Amino acid sequence: MAHLTDSPRRAPRRASRLASARREAALGAAMVAGPVLGALGFGIAPLFFIAWYSLHDWQPLAGRFDFVGPANFVELAGSKTFHQSLLVTGGFVIGVVLSETVVALLLATLLNRRLRGIGVFRAAYFAPVVIAYAAWALVWDYLLASNGVVNSFLGLLGITGPDWLNSPSSALVSVILIVLFKGVGQNMILFLAALQGVPRELTEAGELDGAGGFGRFRHITFPLITPTVMMVLILTTVGALNIFVPIQLLTHGGPGGSTNVISYYLYEVAFRQQEFGMGSAIGIVLFAVVLALTLAQWGLRKRWVHDER
Amino acid sequence: MSLFTSPRIGGRAAAGLAGLAVTGLVLAGCSSEPATPEGPVDLRVTLWSANEAHHAVFNEIADAYIAANPDKVSSVTFDAYPLDEYTQALVTQVSGGEAPDIAWVLNSNSREYIEQGVLADVSDVLTADADFDLDDVVDGSLAAWSKDGGIYAYPFSTQPFGMYVNLDLLEAAGQPNPRDLIASDDWNWDRVMEMADAVAGATGQGGLQIQSWNIWIELATIWESFGARPWSEDGSQALFDSPEMVEFMNWTNENMFERRAIIRPGETFDFAAGSAAFKIHLLSTSGALDGSFAWDYVPLPEGPGGQKNVVNQAAIGVLSQSANPEVAAEFLAFFTNKTNSQKLSAFFPQPRESLLTYEALSAAATKMSEEQIVGTIIEPAKNAVPLPVHPNYSQFASTVASSLELISQPGADVEAILRDLQDSVSQYFG
Numbered sequence: 187m188a189h190l191t192d193s194p195r196r197a198p199r200r201a202s203r204l205a206s207a208r209r210e211a212a213l214g215a216a217m218v219a220g221p222v223l224g225a226l227g228f229g230i231a232p233l234f235f236i237a238w239y240s241l242h243d244w245q246p247l248a249g250r251f252d253f254v255g256p257a258n259f260v261e262l263a264g265s266k267t268f269h270q271s272l273l274v275t276g277g278f279v280i281g282v283v284l285s286e287t288v289v290a291l292l293l294a295t296l297l298n299r300r301l302r303g304i305g306v307f308r309a310a311y312f313a314p315v316v317i318a319y320a321a322w323a324l325v326w327d328y329l330l331a332s333n334g335v336v337n338s339f340l341g342l343l344g345i346t347g348p349d350w351l352n353s354p355s356s357a358l359v360s361v362i363l364i365v366l367f368k369g370v371g372q373n374m375i376l377f378l379a380a381l382q383g384v385p386r387e388l389t390e391a392g393e394l395d396g397a398g399g400f401g402r403f404r405h406i407t408f409p410l411i412t413p414t415v416m417m418v419l420i421l422t423t424v425g426a427l428n429i430f431v432p433i434q435l436l437t438h439g440g441p442g443g444s445t446n447v448i449s450y451y452l453y454e455v456a457f458r459q460q461e462f463g464m465g466s467a468i469g470i471v472l473f474a475v476v477l478a479l480t481l482a483q484w485g486l487r488k489r490w491v492h493d494e495r
Numbered sequence: 496m497s498l499f500t501s502p503r504i505g506g507r508a509a510a511g512l513a514g515l516a517v518t519g520l521v522l523a524g525c526s527s528e529p530a531t532p533e534g535p536v537d538l539r540v541t542l543w544s545a546n547e548a549h550h551a552v553f554n555e556i557a558d559a560y561i562a563a564n565p566d567k568v569s570s571v572t573f574d575a576y577p578l579d580e581y582t583q584a585l586v587t588q589v590s591g592g593e594a595p596d597i598a599w600v601l602n603s604n605s606r607e608y609i610e611q612g613v614l615a616d617v618s619d620v621l622t623a624d625a626d627f628d629l630d631d632v633v634d635g636s637l638a639a640w641s642k643d644g645g646i647y648a649y650p651f652s653t654q655p656f657g658m659y660v661n662l663d664l665l666e667a668a669g670q671p672n673p674r675d676l677i678a679s680d681d682w683n684w685d686r687v688m689e690m691a692d693a694v695a696g697a698t699g700q701g702g703l704q705i706q707s708w709n710i711w712i713e714l715a716t717i718w719e720s721f722g723a724r725p726w727s728e729d730g731s732q733a734l735f736d737s738p739e740m741v742e743f744m745n746w747t748n749e750n751m752f753e754r755r756a757i758i759r760p761g762e763t764f765d766f767a768a769g770s771a772a773f774k775i776h777l778l779s780t781s782g783a784l785d786g787s788f789a790w791d792y793v794p795l796p797e798g799p800g801g802q803k804n805v806v807n808q809a810a811i812g813v814l815s816q817s818a819n820p821e822v823a824a825e826f827l828a829f830f831t832n833k834t835n836s837q838k839l840s841a842f843f844p845q846p847r848e849s850l851l852t853y854e855a856l857s858a859a860a861t862k863m864s865e866e867q868i869v870g871t872i873i874e875p876a877k878n879a880v881p882l883p884v885h886p887n888y889s890q891f892a893s894t895v896a897s898s899l900e901l902i903s904q905p906g907a908d909v910e911a912i913l914r915d916l917q918d919s920v921s922q923y924f925g
Contacts, residue, residue: 246590248611249816266919267894332761352761353904438709439893441760441900457583459889462590 239466258467290373312371380414535569545575594816596823616645636846648812652843657871668697695755701764704771720798804875887923
């Protein structure tokens with residue numbers, strides 16, 4: 187007995203369905219062509235350009251563009267300033283990622299309650315996210331001045347505050363705090379959305395089984411929000427590695443290079459020292475670091491992210 | 496469903512991307528020589544002033560040139576960028592193949608721009624233009640902008656540094672008037688530091704305000720009177736660890752932390768706001784003083800190495816990468832000729848004998864008295880030394896700034912920091 191699909195009466199219908207599918211595929215391809223070409227032209231191609239420039243001694247004002255091979259990378263490898271910048275960047279990224287993730291999760295947990303007026307608190311913590319970074323940095327510049335508001339307040343308590351942004355021992359921590367207060371609201375909102383997606387019956391079941399608040403969070407809530415935790419970790423890491431505005435406005439990488447993160451160092455070399463080739467080489471290193479960290483986080487996801495195991 | 500999807504790029508796609516990039520690179524490398532213009536050209540000038548009054552005068556001069564030379568120039572655009580970002584904007588434009596025809600140039604960049612061929616030699620045009628009147632230009636004022644007989648820019652703003660003094664704060668602290676100290680030959684840095692410390696102690700305000708630690712080259716206004724120099728005259732040797740420089744930097748650190756004579760980095764005292772006793776700057780600062788406190792503008796004090804006057808210049812030059820260098824040079828000569836220099840002197844002191852007068856300068860500093868203009872600007876201008884310049888300045892400027900930040904810390908080992916600095920920057924000298 188022949189299958190129904192083999193019936194001569196069904197064949198034209200199948201051909202029509204195939205043609206329709208092809209038309210849909212072509213239409214789909216046409217619709218994504220723009221974004222794909224945009225990504226290639228404005229995202230991927232510039233990366234190749236920067237890789238090419240990094241092999242040159244390029245000084246635009248002098249009109250110099252000489253091929254030097256890997257010389258820029260060799261010079262970077264021996265540069266004390268670059269080594270210091272990598273260390274500073276590592277400290278900065280660890281500080282920002284840890285503090286933003288932990289504080290955002292704590293805030294989200296606290297604000298994940300059905301209380302009257304809770305929306306006001308949520309909005310208050312999110313408000314810094316929508317403030318322009320330049321304005322945010324300038325306000326903190328005044329607050330953290332050695333004779334500024336923070337130290338004046340500490341003085342009332344009999345404490346002599348440090349010169350927050352101008353002392354090598356406190357400048358990096360100060361910038362981390364400024365970045366934390368600015369960005370924590372965004373991560374808080376992401377965590378809040380994830381927490382509200384945790385089924386109430388699961389936590390109630392845990393409660394009935396005698397689990398305490400921390401136990402329920404540790405064994406029920408946290409595992410269920412790990413996809414969001416992972417996204418926050420990746421986004422915050424990439425954002426911290428590319429930080430620029432607060433450094434440029436508040437410390438210029440100082441004092442004594444103590445806040446000279448790699449993205450600011452790139453700017454210094456390319457635009458102040460006018461060495462675009464070396465700046466491009468730093469850009470390639472920065473890209474490699476971002477890519478490696480992102481891939482590492484992605485690769486480790488199966489070990490701890492819910493639904494990825 | 497996972498929030499993430501795994502991006503996979505196939506071999507063909509990767510090859511396509513590489514091809515796209517290589518094609519782009521090849522196209523980018525195919526630059527063509529600028530064609531000789533057949534008709535009138537559009538000139539573009541980059542500068543760091545967005546002041547509307549300045550631009551009104553610039554446009555007035557440009558309009559007059561266009562009216563007289565309609566076959567050469569059809570328009571002149573003055574593009575302003577903030578001073579802090581000016582050099583970066585210029586570099587970005589040139590690297591993108593959009594070099595302006597004419598640019599303002601900072602004093603600190605003069606030598607490197609000339610040595611690197613950034614600026615075009617305009618001496619032939621300036622010499623040939625009778626209206627420019629090169630003989631009227633003050634001797635020595637073109638030194639930083641010349642090389643081997645060529646002139647690479649014209650210093651349209653040439654002004655000596657002076658010391659602004661808040662007389663109200665000095666009086667409140669029971670300190671003498673600087674004019675009396677000048678008359679008794681006691682106007683020196685030790686005395687100024689005593690007065691600044693006394694003001695800080697008595698009023699809670701600041702002593703001497705340093706304009707910006709990032710513009711460290713302007714510390715030359717003090718270290719010159721200590722006999723210190725950051726590098727040798729010919730630029731072949733760094734002198735950051737010289738005894739004179741060590742003495743000066745130790746003096747700075749002591750006056751910042753052992754007493755409160757110099758405002759520390761991070762403190763927000765500001766002379767224009769009336770909260771600092773002293774500030775070294777140019778006559779243009781007087782425009783920002785609103786009369787809310789009594790002030791004076793006096794010559795720089797004497798130091799262990801004598802009294803030294805220091806001049807700051809900003810120049811205007813034609814870029815070698817301009818698409819229209821000849822026309823731009825002719826416009827530059829017109830823009831800064833003797834007649835138009837008189838118009839420019841309403842804002843910028845000109846390095847011209849005919850305009851180095853109280854009458855001319857009072858237009859640029861309407862709040863200053865004749866005593867201030869003659870005694871602090873005109874007389875010092877005759878023997879002032881320029882701010883130091885070096886062909887590799889941009890390469891080591893941030894390294895020096897970084898070391899100065901460490902020197903501006905309590906208990907800093909100044910000599911060791913300067914020794915490290917000397918080692919770090921020595922590759923850029925000699």
